[in-house]
Amino acid sequence: MDWTLSLDAQATVAEAVATIRASCPEALEAVVGYAVFGLRVQPSTELHDGDRLELLEALKADPKDARRRRAAASREGRDR
Numbered sequence: 001m002d003w004t005l006s007l008d009a010q011a012t013v014a015e016a017v018a019t020i021r022a023s024c025p026e027a028l029e030a031v032v033g034y035a036v037f038g039l040r041v042q043p044s045t046e047l048h049d050g051d052r053l054e055l056l057e058a059l060k061a062d063p064k065d066a067r068r069r070r071a072a073a074s075r076e077g078r079d080r
Helices: 013-023 063-080
Strands: 032-037 037-041 053-057
Touching: 013 032, 013 053
Parallel strands: none
Antiparallel strands: 032 037, 032 053
């Protein structure tokens, strides 16, 4: 889901999140952190014009376990 927010010049991540919460609180239910252009930030981080605030959710699967499953499935396919 994408939003374009109009915030004050020195708005923080926390203020942006509060704006989102006011219009769409269910969008924040699974959020565990924030990033700007892929870099983790704190709620106190100041945003700048054009920043892309990303709402981070918890991982659904452990990346190492997922890779092991894919590798095992690939090996099974080659062994036939």
